[in-house]
Amino acid sequence: MYMTMLTNHIRAVKRWGEKHAAQSTIDVESFQMQVKARNRFFTLHPQFRARINGQLANVSKFSNETTGFLGWLPYQPVRWALSTDKLLFKAYMAEHALRTPAWWLPPAQPDQDFIFKGAMGSFGLHIVGPFRAGAAQADELGSSASPKETRYAEQFVPGVNLKLWVWGRTIFHVHAHPYSTVIGDGTRSIDELVEQLARAQSPQMPRPRGDAEAVAVSLAYQGCARDEVLPRGKSVWLDFRYGRGYESPPTTEAADNALPNLPGTLLEQARHAVEVLASDLEARFSAPLLYSLDGVLDGSGNAWWLEVNSNPTLPPSGYPHIFSTLFGTQADTSGFLGR
Numbered sequence: 001m002y003m004t005m006l007t008n009h010i011r012a013v014k015r016w017g018e019k020h021a022a023q024s025t026i027d028v029e030s031f032q033m034q035v036k037a038r039n040r041f042f043t044l045h046p047q048f049r050a051r052i053n054g055q056l057a058n059v060s061k062f063s064n065e066t067t068g069f070l071g072w073l074p075y076q077p078v079r080w081a082l083s084t085d086k087l088l089f090k091a092y093m094a095e096h097a098l099r100t101p102a103w104w105l106p107p108a109q110p111d112q113d114f115i116f117k118g119a120m121g122s123f124g125l126h127i128v129g130p131f132r133a134g135a136a137q138a139d140e141l142g143s144s145a146s147p148k149e150t151r152y153a154e155q156f157v158p159g160v161n162l163k164l165w166v167w168g169r170t171i172f173h174v175h176a177h178p179y180s181t182v183i184g185d186g187t188r189s190i191d192e193l194v195e196q197l198a199r200a201q202s203p204q205m206p207r208p209r210g211d212a213e214a215v216a217v218s219l220a221y222q223g224c225a226r227d228e229v230l231p232r233g234k235s236v237w238l239d240f241r242y243g244r245g246y247e248s249p250p251t252t253e254a255a256d257n258a259l260p261n262l263p264g265t266l267l268e269q270a271r272h273a274v275e276v277l278a279s280d281l282e283a284r285f286s287a288p289l290l291y292s293l294d295g296v297l298d299g300s301g302n303a304w305w306l307e308v309n310s311n312p313t314l315p316p317s318g319y320p321h322i323f324s325t326l327f328g329t330q331a332d333t334s335g336f337l338g339r
Contacts, residue, residue, distance in 0.1 A: 001249030002256035003173075003315040004049070006069045012316035013072075020329050031062050033072045037327045044072035047311070058311055071314025073290060074326060082280060083291065083310035086119045087152060096276045099304045101155035101296075109134075110153045113221075115240075119150040127241060130156040130221045157304045161242040162295040164270055165315055167322060168288030169278050170331075171270055173315040174259040176297065179237035180245045184230025190219060191226040194238060197246045214239050242294065253317050269303045277308065288325050290314055 002008055013033070017024050022037035031046040049068035050059045058070060060077065082089045093100040104110050115129030158179075165173040182193035194215065215238050216226055222236050230236065238246075250256040262270075273293060281289065292312035295305045324331035 002251055002253060003313050004068045004070065005251065008251075008253075008316045009069065009071055009314075009319075012319045016320055016323055020323070020327065022323075022327075035323070035326075037323075038329070040327050042074050042326050044074050045076055046070075046072055047077070047314075049313075070312075071316070071318075073314060074322065075287075075289075077311045078285070078289060080281065080284065080289075080291070080308070080310040082277070083308045084120065086117070086307045087150065089305075089307055092280065093273075093276070093305050098273055098276060099302060100306070101157050101304055103155070104153040106151070106153075108153075110155070113156040114153045115156050116151060116153050119152065129217060130158075130240065131217075132221065156240075157296045157298055158240065159299060159304075160297040161240075162293075162297050162303060163242060164274075164293040164295070165312065165318060166274055166277075166291055166293060167318055168325070169274055170321055171259065171267075171274060172321055173257050173317050174262060174270075175242075175256070176258040176262065177242065177245060179240055180247070181235045181237045182230070184232055184234045184236075186232035187229065189227050189229050190224060190236065193230065194226075194246075211239070211244070214241070214244070253315075257315070257317060263301070265301055266297065266303060273303070273305055290318065290322075 013024055013035070016022065017035070017037070020037050022035055024033060024035045026033050033044040033046070035042050035044060045060060046062070047070040048059050048062055048066045049070055050057050050063065050065040051067055052059075052065050058077070059066075082092055087103070090100045090103055102110075102112060104114070110133055112133050113130055114133065115127055115131070117127045161175070161177045161179075163175040163177075164171050180197070182190060182197055184190075184193070188196075212226075218239055219226060219228075219236060224230070224236055238244075270293075273295075277291075277293070281291070289310065290312065292309045293305065294307050294309070295303045297303055320329075320331045323329055
């Protein structure tokens with residue numbers, strides 16, 4: 001995708017450097033980047049995605065386990081309490097009158113449709129559901145979540161997946177991803193339609209790991225089964241989790257960044273959430289940090305905030321904002337939201 005392609009990161013840094021007469025070099029051993037401009041010098045640290053013992057992780061060193069590049073930042077990974085505990089984040093948002101789905105800790109039983117998840121980040125893994133209210137015991141349905149963390153039921157709010165990237169108080173990149181869907185033709189099963197969708201990609205995108213079970217649960221929530229022949233014209237969605245699409249990922253900023261096209265009411269909700277988070281973030285850190293804010297946009301245009309990540313992938317569109325802080329240059333904020 002656009003933001004994990006190394007060439008896009010190099011291109012963004014190069015474009016900024018040409019505009020501001022900067023010099024940039026990369027150490028091929030450490031993969032650190034040194035940037036000089038306006039009589040200032042900074043070292044930027046790389047972040048990579050790796051699969052270690054079968055588990056995904058973000059790491060700072062390139063190795064045989066590395067699977068992707070996540071960008072350069074002027075600091076090493078940080079820990080922010082609101083980003084390491086989803087329940088703490090949800091309580092903080094509720095305390096400040098911001099929408100976040102209701103939640104229940106066992107043995108409390110949800111009185112609304114719900115999913116089951118763990119309190120720690122898991123790259124979208126260990127999320128079970130959705131289920132109808134009263135369908136079964138929530139703690140039993142969530143037994144496949146990670147056993148090493150607190151598990152809880154969360155109100156299921158269907159809609160469009162939102163992901164906002166923020167530098168300090170500036171929102172500079174947004175994903176607004178609808179769920180992947182298939183439309184019936186009256187002859188093929190849902191599973192056949194899903195296979196066709198996966199095969200149609202160029203380059204072909206593999207079906208996400210663990211996809212079959214997640215799709216089966218999502219279809220059951222909608223009253224369907226994978227082997228069912230879908231009537232002509234009827235659509236069903238396949239997975240509610242962010243990043244579980246079947247479409248070929250975009251490779252340009254224009255296609256990847258939904259921020260310029262978001263409605264004003266949603267931008268105001270996002271601005272308010274960022275201002276609330278800034279009151280906690282700035283009390284703990286003396287300089288701006290990169291973070292991402294996850295949410296869901298419901299059918300009424302309301303954003304529901306789910307979690308925050310203090311060490312996300314950096315979209316290449318963020319470098320002008322980072323360098324603005326480091327070198328005192330003017331960030332090109334045309335089309336962006338922030339101060």
